Amino acid sequence: MTLAVRESAPATSRRIARKVLGHDAGAYLFLAPWLIGIFVLTVGPALGSLYLSFTRFDLITEPRFVGLANYTRIFTNDAKFLAAMKVTFTYVLLAVPLKLIFALSVAIVLNKGLRGLTVYRALFYLPSLLGGSVAIAVLWRKIFAKDGLFNDVLSTFGIDGVSWIGDPDYALYTLVVLSIWQFGSPMIIFLAGLRQIPQDLYEAASLDGASKRRQFWKITLPLLTPIIFFNAIIQTIEAFKAFTPAFIISEGTGGPVNSTLFYTLYLFQEAFSYFRMGYASALAWILLVIIACFTAVSFISARYWVHYEE
Amino acid sequence: MDITIDRRSLLKAGAGLAALGAMGAPSAFAQAETKLRMYWWGSKERADRTFAANKLYTDKNKNVSIEGETLGWNDYWTKLATQVSGRNAPDLIQMDYRYIFEYARRGALLNFDPYMGKVLQIEDFGKEATDAGRVDNKLFGVNLGMNSMVTLVNRSVLDQLGFKAPTTETTWAQFAEMAAEITKKANRPGFFGVSDASGYEPEFEAFCRQRGKALYTADGKLAFTAEDAGAWFDMWDKMRQAKACVPPDVQALYKNSIDTSPVTLGKSAIDFAHSNQLVGFQALNKEKVGIAPLPNAGAGGKPGQYLKPSMLWSVSAQSKNPEEAVKIVNFFVASPEGAAAIGLERGVPASAKIRAALLPELDALGKETVDYISLMSKHVGALPPPPPKGAGEIESVLRRVSEEIAFGKVKIAEGAKKLVAEADDILSRG
Numbered sequence: 001m002t003l004a005v006r007e008s009a010p011a012t013s014r015r016i017a018r019k020v021l022g023h024d025a026g027a028y029l030f031l032a033p034w035l036i037g038i039f040v041l042t043v044g045p046a047l048g049s050l051y052l053s054f055t056r057f058d059l060i061t062e063p064r065f066v067g068l069a070n071y072t073r074i075f076t077n078d079a080k081f082l083a084a085m086k087v088t089f090t091y092v093l094l095a096v097p098l099k100l101i102f103a104l105s106v107a108i109v110l111n112k113g114l115r116g117l118t119v120y121r122a123l124f125y126l127p128s129l130l131g132g133s134v135a136i137a138v139l140w141r142k143i144f145a146k147d148g149l150f151n152d153v154l155s156t157f158g159i160d161g162v163s164w165i166g167d168p169d170y171a172l173y174t175l176v177v178l179s180i181w182q183f184g185s186p187m188i189i190f191l192a193g194l195r196q197i198p199q200d201l202y203e204a205a206s207l208d209g210a211s212k213r214r215q216f217w218k219i220t221l222p223l224l225t226p227i228i229f230f231n232a233i234i235q236t237i238e239a240f241k242a243f244t245p246a247f248i249i250s251e252g253t254g255g256p257v258n259s260t261l262f263y264t265l266y267l268f269q270e271a272f273s274y275f276r277m278g279y280a281s282a283l284a285w286i287l288l289v290i291i292a293c294f295t296a297v298s299f300i301s302a303r304y305w306v307h308y309e310e
Numbered sequence: 311m312d313i314t315i316d317r318r319s320l321l322k323a324g325a326g327l328a329a330l331g332a333m334g335a336p337s338a339f340a341q342a343e344t345k346l347r348m349y350w351w352g353s354k355e356r357a358d359r360t361f362a363a364n365k366l367y368t369d370k371n372k373n374v375s376i377e378g379e380t381l382g383w384n385d386y387w388t389k390l391a392t393q394v395s396g397r398n399a400p401d402l403i404q405m406d407y408r409y410i411f412e413y414a415r416r417g418a419l420l421n422f423d424p425y426m427g428k429v430l431q432i433e434d435f436g437k438e439a440t441d442a443g444r445v446d447n448k449l450f451g452v453n454l455g456m457n458s459m460v461t462l463v464n465r466s467v468l469d470q471l472g473f474k475a476p477t478t479e480t481t482w483a484q485f486a487e488m489a490a491e492i493t494k495k496a497n498r499p500g501f502f503g504v505s506d507a508s509g510y511e512p513e514f515e516a517f518c519r520q521r522g523k524a525l526y527t528a529d530g531k532l533a534f535t536a537e538d539a540g541a542w543f544d545m546w547d548k549m550r551q552a553k554a555c556v557p558p559d560v561q562a563l564y565k566n567s568i569d570t571s572p573v574t575l576g577k578s579a580i581d582f583a584h585s586n587q588l589v590g591f592q593a594l595n596k597e598k599v600g601i602a603p604l605p606n607a608g609a610g611g612k613p614g615q616y617l618k619p620s621m622l623w624s625v626s627a628q629s630k631n632p633e634e635a636v637k638i639v640n641f642f643v644a645s646p647e648g649a650a651a652i653g654l655e656r657g658v659p660a661s662a663k664i665r666a667a668l669l670p671e672l673d674a675l676g677k678e679t680v681d682y683i684s685l686m687s688k689h690v691g692a693l694p695p696p697p698p699k700g701a702g703e704i705e706s707v708l709r710r711v712s713e714e715i716a717f718g719k720v721k722i723a724e725g726a727k728k729l730v731a732e733a734d735d736i737l738s739r740g
Contacts, residue, residue, distance in 0.1 A: 058391075059391040059392060059394070059395040060391060060394055060395055060412070060413070060416045060418065061416055145563065146500075146559060146560060147500065162559065163559035163560065163562070163563070165563070166558075166559035166560060166561075166562040166563050167558075167559045167562070167717070168562075168713070168717055168719070169717075251384075251565040252384060253565075253706065253709070255562060255709070255710065255713060256558070256559075256562035256713050256717065257710060257713045257714050257717060257719060258710060272388040273384065273387075273388070273702070273703070273706075274700075274702065274703050275391055
């Protein structure tokens with residue numbers, strides 16, 4: 001906050017403002033909160049990090065310009081970067097489709113006009129509200145430990161479970177399940193989409209003798225493609241940015257044996273555990289480019305499989 | 311946000327303030343004349359004791375207020391680095407031997423030398439205990455207590471099964487044998503002799519020193535070879551095969567904290583820790599726990615352990631009240647009242663005078679810690695040079711490689727080579 005002492009002359013300043021901004025002054029004034037937000041809190045720091053990505057910066061000494069050194073190392077000599085990419089892509093490619101399929105299945109069941117639909121809808125949505133929270137990640141740690149609740153249940157069926165989060169062969173898949181469990185928001189959107197499909201299409205198809213399955217593939221799915229597309233984009237971006245569950249379950253180590261070293265977690269370690277802000281900024285920009293590419297490819301492919309009613 | 315005030319009202323306000331000052335300081339202002347911020351990492355036990363000590367100090371010095379803040383080890387260093395770089399560092403900083411060189415050489419810490427013998431009276435620390443806080447011959451950290459590595463045992467379980475805690479004579483081979491027997495005798499599913507310490511840095515360091523090596527040289531290079539690492543991993547692999555130590559999927563959930571230690575979780579009878587942590591371990595364990603020396607290399611082996619400052623008090627170079635901050639440091643380490651409030655939770659006080667004053671008041675845990683430190687002072691080697699930048703990252707590599715071996719992802723020799731190669735790479739990156 002600055003404290004300015006000046007001659008009180010609101011009239012002059014108003015005149016100047018009008019000259020500079022023209023007729024739109026009022027509009028800009030009302031946009032100001034958003035403008036300040038995006039420039040001060042988003043664009044500014046992002047450009048700052050672009051600059052830092054070409055430096056060495058450990059927070060305590062001044063940043064030192066190193067050219068492309070950070071990027072060169074990431075692409076040619078960084079085994080951890082490759083490990084993080086592998087973990088992240090495995091996660092995205094598994095979690096996103098599975099979550100969407102699960103969300104769509106639940107939406108279809110709920111769409112059948114169950115009694116007490118609103119209650120079910122709220123219940124199924126609940127995990128999405130809680131899922132990203134620290135408390136739930138801690139809870140999952142307890143449930144999926146070697147002597148946790150999940151293995152207790154398995155043992156009543158005579159199955160001897162492993163440590164689902166302590167074993168590098170299973171830890172990542174446990175996190176995939178955690179992500180699928182938070183299917184609430186795509187489910188709600190699917191449900192809304194299903195409601196939009198005109199009932200007379202189904203009636204006509206029934207009259208022509210199309211089976212339920214055929215109706216699903218020929219009517220429901222094609223008409224739902226815009227919704228699927230939207231959900232896929234949003235969920236993919238979210239999956240690339242996944243951080244909290246891995247951070248809590250492995251306490252920030254990405255272990256065991258880097259099996260849960262998400263890209264964002266690796267970025268966090270470089271920045272805040274090892275104080276290589278420059279290197280971490282470079283990693284962040286690479287992630288941004290990857291997500292942008294994924295989204296662009298999705299939009300291009302959308303021309304071939306997404307049907308808009310015209 | 312801009313606030314526009316015209317000249318007349320500013321003048322009025324200024325006159326009012328001046329009048330207030332002339333009236334001789336009303337009480338509300340004077341009470342918190344000197345505000346200091348204090349920042350440390352550690353358990354709840356430590357927080358309780360620190361706040362108690364601060365209260366004693368501010369009760370006696372009514373014009374001072376101390377705002378304390380505490381975090382876990384990992385978050386602590388993140389936040390401290392951010393605050394120092396934002397010119398917003400706390401006045402009193404709990405410092406670690408691992409980081410003091412980095413911070414001192416960048417000018418972030420206050421030099422204590424001008425205060426020595428005046429507000430800072432630590433002459434009876436002895437040269438070694440004082441010098442642990444020196445960087446380039448200047449004092450930047452005041453020793454808060456001495457500690458050393460320990461074998462942490464669940465005494466109740468050992469007594470019950472008829473085993474004795476390791477002594478200064480116990481070798482690694484004897485230790486491994488005993489651990490395997492504990493597993494066998496206890497005969498409980500999921501309970502083992504010892505934690506899998508193959509990824510613990512302090513114990514690996516002791517092991518290297520016993521072989522006449524070290525983790526790092528004074529100029530910040532690696533001081534152990536793939537052969538040393540191989541011998542260490544091999545020893546633990548044999549213990550794993552013999553079911554002397556916990557399986558890897560249990561060890562993987564250990565997060566370098568007392569509450570995730572296999573001993574606290576009832577998965578093993580023995581773990582490794584530091585002597586000042588005895589208090590914290592006992593607070594979380596229903597059964598009786600105790601401390602014992604680390605196993606040694608047997609005949610011809612060198613001392614592996616050393617006494618080190620568990621932590622140090624530093625004062626920020628940006629502090630607006632350096633003299634008051636140093637007075638508080640002095641209160642913690644050199645006044646019987648302050649030292650009694652923090653007890654032995656930060657290690658055994660370096661001051662002989664304070665130790666003598668505390669001794670009659672000590673409980674059983676305190677006596678055990680003091681006895682342990684005086685016993686070990688005859689069996690320790692020199693304090694190693696401070697670890698180079700990147701040492702923290704190498705610690706995580708040691709842990710990861712130990713897991714890769716334990717889960718059978720790489721062979722022992724291969725893992726040992728990998729550790730050395732990655733460590734060299736990290737050190738060369740700086």
